[in-house]
Amino acid sequence: MLYSNLSTNEQGHLTIGGLDALELVKEYGSPLMVLDENRVRENCRIYVNAVKEYLPKGSMPLYAGKAFCFKGLYSIIDSEGMGADVVSPGEVYTVSAAGFPMQNVYFHGNNKTDEDIALAIEKKLGCFVADNRDELISIDRIARENGIKQRVLLRLTPGIDPHTHAKISTGKVDSKFGTAIETGQAMELVEFALGLENINLEGFHCHIGSQIFESDPFCDAADIMLKFVADVKAKFGYEVKVLNLGGGYGVRYVESHPQIDIAANIKKLGEHIAADCEKFGIVAPAILLEPGRSIVADTCTTLYKIGNVKTITGYKSYVSIDGGMTDNPRYALYGSEYTVINATKADKTADFVCTVAGRCCESGDLIGEDIAIASPERGDILAVLTTGAYNYSMASNYNRICRPAVVIVKDGETRVGIRRETFEDLIKCDM
């Protein structure tokens, strides 16, 4: 099995955290997302321990909630000693409702409205990651109206192009995110920010992209950002306290993907940062990292019920499931690969090659093509692995399909993390 928390029991069924996948569906219904809490905790600890050991004093990993955002997850993240990165007023609201310590929350987004900014200040959110000059002006004004000095990082684009899907590459100069170092605008923005009375400039942020397997792009980004930190010090005598290097470490969705050693990567990054700081003659800033995918992706499995199995003579076979792009749009959007198992026959040879199709009214609603599973039959349970990141958080109600339930398993016990959406939920905003 791809992950150590997955196995097969005597009935030949897939087990998740020791629990029979078919029994879970019997109890909670289908489709069902099963999140293994211990695995979330293990992933958090890899970051927390490595950051403590290899990065400068005061460094901290923040969980990027865009990967998967619901109240119950934040208590786990907080108890493991991580902060949080949020990207919308809805995420601000959720993290606050979860009782998360708001001083450890960082607010992203390339277009925060005045209402968003006011909400975050009302919720006593710790630090804004300001995208540009317009936004800084608004934060400064709203902070003044509230009689506070607001902690801020500036989001900068270091001009790095990592090897990942174009839609999830974000650190290039030509980007909707941040302010560019290369064009000189970042330096102008620093000067402007330092002159604002209600802004407490703590440092800078960059995020180069997501699902990145190499360590070099992160080190390259650190080089450029620390050189900028040194230039800022030379120009304004201002010492940057915090450098946030974003998220992005890749995750193994299928056997052919590499398994990243996150701790080793952070060690390498730490050595790089130490060498840079010495070279540039600057005090090492506290480093923030913002992993999302690598905290939650491999903690979750989605279970579907197989419906129609159809072979088109001379062409191929379609296996239809009771979910699809509405709970996992990543194949439709990015052509992302997944490992798929017939959970009812997890001990049988996977020799039936098929296209796994969702139930939406469009041909692109697929979970994958050329997927080999053990002989599927109507009523079997199909497991799609590694669905913890950017699945539920990108889910929709297209075709008025209800979002699945999320059940959390821990040490053989289960509890509902997100209850299943109902038809009543679907019409609750309709007038």
Ligand code: LLP
């Ligand atoms: N920080 C910032 C500012 C980000 O924009 C992101 C992701 C992260 C942290 C977390 O990156 P991670 O560790 O998860 O790679 N929907 C796409 C992924 C979009 C990523 C957006 N930003 C997907 O399903 O692959």
